[in-house]
Amino acid sequence: MSSFNEDDAFEAAVSRPSLSQLAMQGAREAAFGAPKSTKYLDDLNPAQREAVEALEGPVLILAGAGTGKTKTLMARVAHLITTDSARENEILAVTFTNKAAKEMQDRLRRTPFSLNEPVRWMGTFHSISAKLLRRHAELVGLKSNFTILDTDDTIRLLKQLISAAGIDEKRWPARQLAGMIDSWKNRALTPSAVSGGEGSEFNGMGVKLYAQYQERLLTLNAVDFGDLLLHMVVIFQKHPDLLAQYQRWFKYILVDEYQDTNVAQYLWLRLLAGGHKNICCVGDDDQSIYGWRGAEVGNILRFEKDFPGAKVVRLEQNYRSTPHILAAASSVIAGNKDRLGKELWTSETEGEKVRLIGHWDGEEEARWVGEEIEALHGGTRARLRKYSLDDIAILVRASHQMRAFEDRFLSIGLPYRVIGGPRFYERMEIRDAMAYFRIVTQLEDDLAFERIINTPKRGVGDKALQDIQITARSNGVSLLEGAKIAVDEGLLKGKARSGVAQLIADIERWSSLNGPRIRYAVEEDDEPFEEDVLFEDERTSDDELSVFEDIGYFGERARPARPKLEEEDALVEDVAYDPAEIGHIELAEKILDESGYTAMWQNDKSPEAPGRLENLKELIKALEQFDNLAGFLEHVALIMDNDSGEDGEKVTIMTLHGAKGLEFPVVFLPGWEEGLFPSQRSMDENGTKGLEEERRLAYVGITRAEELCTISFAANRRVYGQWQSQLASRFIDELPVDHVDVETPSGLYGGQRSPATSYEASPSTSFEQRASKADVYNSPGWKRMQDRAQRAGSPRSPVTIDMKANASFTLGDRVFHKKFGYGEVMEIEGDKLAIEFDRAGTKKLVAGFVVPADQAGDVPF
DNA sequence: GTGGTCGATATTTTT
């Protein structure tokens, strides 16, 4: 099989070989196949190249921030394929987030070499595990069409178990139990493996409840996120023959962000890499910030022991940030003891120093940042270029810090986007809609049924629900069946009865319309062990296979729901359409309409309602990319795609955690105060380990910046409504003085910001010397600000008025704001409005951010 | 079964 290789064609065209050469080449190609181009190696630096070319055996790539990690990884994939070491299909590439997986796919597409087929086993630990578990579900007592529960489902389930166990839910919240179970699963502990001491936590019932929970999941034919991995680890451990097949299949394994792996993931990898040991892990111990979530930095620190003879390659040349920014980051991270050691460097020489500034309070800080952003955006900052708002990010330690910025930006009319809030699929309306889809797709999905039985209101309360649950349990059937019996036997009365009866009829009708029940051929080589590799006893039986096919769990690669009669569809066997079937998109709309769910939000007057309807529309739109509801549900269970098509330039506000892996020309790092950052709680709960993780967070924050990094802190901050005076963070003392400019605080009622004056460090400071909070506290600007503050009294921020154009509202107008809802205009001051919101109180806003009440739903951000 | 009030509570977050 010869394939056209673009690179070769390109080279041939450029070098213009003679006809005879061409003929020779043709002959050679016919005999040996086209010579493979390794152009992707050309723009790698020596370290990257070394990492790419070390194909065999265990390799650890220690890739500092901004050192071309993804590029290197993808060049490695290219190299594996070009050197015929593996086919696309035999490479397992694992990431943590879908975003990272997607980025790899994109990157791979841009790598100069040509794929013969897609690299299919590239995805998150969870999505790959789900794919594997669907094949082998029966080995852990599940059916292949199991449901993947999210955190919310889990908590509701645990609540039931806790109250059934007669435990006071108040003292022992389900959340806490969920956290414990999760951490057990993160450590690959099945109930029987949990140690006695730990298991008797949670009022002595910890493990018992864990075991009960697992049983319940099995009867529900459901798994939680942790199970996806844990079940696979258990399967691999119990079935060495099966494991051996996968070991043989996945010839090369690549792992991204290895420092974030937990024990279960580590075992998962170790098992799969156990045969050939061709495992290449990329990571940065300095960016391990998920210890609290079960990540074990130990995994990366121990790599060489786990895989003797491992090759370790360090990527230290940074292509992202200026030298000052790198110096600051290096200087801070040097404070950590447990490190593999790495020093970032750059060939760049130019750049602004890291800016450090103290403010009087949090609002002042937000005000200053707002003004800075306007200046940067306007291009009026000396020595600096003009920036798009998209170039600018504010990275905070805790999400509550975002508020000050949101409030401020709202009132000066600076567009921003908050990343990280509730994820799309976590929103109430999305989950409700999904629950409808779930019950229709799987009539036994009790949790889904429970969720929607009274949404919208059908007069079904706790009592009615309980009756149904009892009926279902005593008959050993699903809730839906139980409900049917309860209706038939007259156990339900009045409203509840008619409501439930209607719902049951609806669900059955929708379900009958749910399709399409296409049988589509699984593409050749899509999965290991089709035909040739599959051992006879492991072959999925025809029955089971048809389950997959019917519900479309191979849906990602499946053909369109109603394939047109094109040639390739000749592969589709046995296409059976029921003429009564409607497409899944229409069905979804039908369900939401007929259930009254859409109407419920249309009649809702709360500020969120229009947004929720909007989200539902997006949900429907998202369906277009799938062939059927089942395939879609799988996607949503595992993916948080929050990329709602945003319009216009916006400043990004997000947490430091959320910023890992991203980069911005301009970064603001506010709130560097003891207790807040480093977080007091982190230090209290995890001591030095906690502090080191906080420090790594600081490192991550600084290294996000390409051109300009501004660190700030406030002397006073409102914490839970109480004013507290704050001390500048110890991390500030760890900044290298020669790479930092101390800016003059504008101070209380300062209004005008003084021009960027570089604070001259005392002559005795050497290159290695650290900056100090004292530099700020002793700066003339700080003293001036303190004086003013003392004269003015309590800490509070001035309100500046920006006179921007337009908007015509009259006193008393009813208006709508996306965040605050409906309200009435009470005051007008230029283009600024004071609005008394029905629910959110009185706010001052720029007129551009509200619309007349009758145009709700069409508000700028 | 719904709506209101009161009190406890308060990082970081992916799948």
Added chain:
DNA sequence: TATCGACCAC
């Protein structure tokens, strides 16, 4: 200070 959940009154 703000939010969420539980409990109580209609």
